[in-house]
């Protein structure tokens with residue numbers, strides 16, 4: 001049983017949720033000193049990811065010749081956001097999954113490679129001619145930019161991973177991270193129990209806020225250039241959680257409820273409250 005905070009060592013904490021969606025025996029805690037949200041037990045290991053079925057449907061589609069990148073909103077959003085930072089650069093994506101981001105990124109970069117434990121993604125990388133490693137150290141390379149989207153929260157020792165990223169940066173290189181926000185409005189403002197039951201998961205060992213993400217970066221010897229609040233899910237998704245206690249409401253109500261104006265306004269409002277669902281960080285080695 002983990003009793004103290006990974007970031008600050010404090011044992012002052014409060015239990016914010018009983019059980020996670022796949023294991024009712026795991027507790028979710030918040031450090032009262034620094035605000036880190038963490039699980040009191042780590043039950044996932046390398047084998048969980050190697051054999052993971054997280055990407056099953058997408059892999060069938062890609063190996064079958066489908067063009068998933070064109071339909072992957074997250075990959076497109078990330079690519080548009082970082083396009084100028086990765087143009088003509090050597091890029092590594094850590095926890096690169098089925099390669100949706102790299103498939104887009106390789107059009108503007110000098111080189112790309114992926115690091116992914118899940119073995120079944122390999123045929124996609126062969127098809128896209130993207131080098132794939134299971135460990136960043138196996139690349140024996142230095143990069144201008146290392147990206148890692150929704151991956152850090154899965155690692156038991158994220159400080160060590162960030163230090164490894166730092167060793168693989170060229171001079172002046174950058175690290176781009178995207179993680180879920182522990183202060184998601186559905187949890188902290190609307191206090192949706194159904195969403196809490198759904199979102200806390202044995203594989204998300206830590207959940208960060210802008211403050212704890214900055215603390216993490218500093219402990220790894222990295223400088224924070226900026227941390228930005230980003231909203232992936234729309235107002236229709238949130239309203240659906242609150243009225244139906246179920247996910248994917250944007251697929252049911254989005255067509256008539258969501259629009260660009262509302263999306264921007266809602267994202268800005270949540271960001272101003274620090275209550276967006278996603279955090280985006282740019283770190284450097286200096």
Ligand SMILES: [Zn+2]
Nearest residue numbers: 005008031034
């Ligand atoms: Zn703490």
